[in-house]
Amino acid sequence: MSDTTSTTDDSTATDGGDGKQETVLTQADVDRIVKDRIARVEAKYADYNDLKAKAEGAKSVEQKLAELEAKHAEAEARVLRSEIATRHGISAEDRDLFLTGSDADALEAQAKRLAERAADQKKNGNRAPKEGGTTTTDDGEKDLRAFAKNLFASAQTE
Numbered sequence: 406m407s408d409t410t411s412t413t414d415d416s417t418a419t420d421g422g423d424g425k426q427e428t429v430l431t432q433a434d435v436d437r438i439v440k441d442r443i444a445r446v447e448a449k450y451a452d453y454n455d456l457k458a459k460a461e462g463a464k465s466v467e468q469k470l471a472e473l474e475a476k477h478a479e480a481e482a483r484v485l486r487s488e489i490a491t492r493h494g495i496s497a498e499d500r501d502l503f504l505t506g507s508d509a510d511a512l513e514a515q516a517k518r519l520a521e522r523a524a525d526q527k528k529n530g531n532r533a534p535k536e537g538g539t540t541t542t543d544d545g546e547k548d549l550r551a552f553a554k555n556l557f558a559s560a561q562t563e
Contacts, residue, residue, distance in 0.1 A: 482507070485509060485512060486500055486504045486512060487500065489504065489509075489512045489513055489516045490504060490516060492516070493516040493517065493519070493520040494520060494523075495516055495519055495520060495523075499519065503515060503519050504516060504519075
């Protein structure tokens with residue numbers, strides 16, 4: 406469809422001297438041409454809202470996939486931690502607290518070290534080397550004790 410049309414009896418055609426004929430359009434013709442153009446553009450983008458909705462749906466699917474992948478990785482790490490802790494005889498409480506490595510080698514090293522420390526602790530037992538011993542070596546109180554002893558000894562004799 407062309408943007409110019411021949412006019413009816415209320416428009417005039419003139420020759421500009423260069424051999425081309427100019428067409429004069431009425432307001433109704435311009436309105437019709439603009440409406441046709443708008444209709445073509447709207448038809449071109451008619452499925453925009455559908456595409457936009459599909460794109461939003463794809464984003465949510467991608468987000469869900471990312472969440473599931475993260476949960477899967479976390480579950481695998483938890484299983485690996487449990488296997489290594491069981492192999493080294495580490496309790497579940499200690500496993501959750503001390504085994505924090507991100508790969509099998511790091512977890513294995515942590516578990517080995519923790520098991521060695523636990524074995525050393527069992528081997529040595531609970532030890533307090535100075536427990537029960539007296540450590541008073543203050544000679545300054547010796548004179549006071551002697552004075553108190555003499556004071557009370559003299560009170561008993563009287």
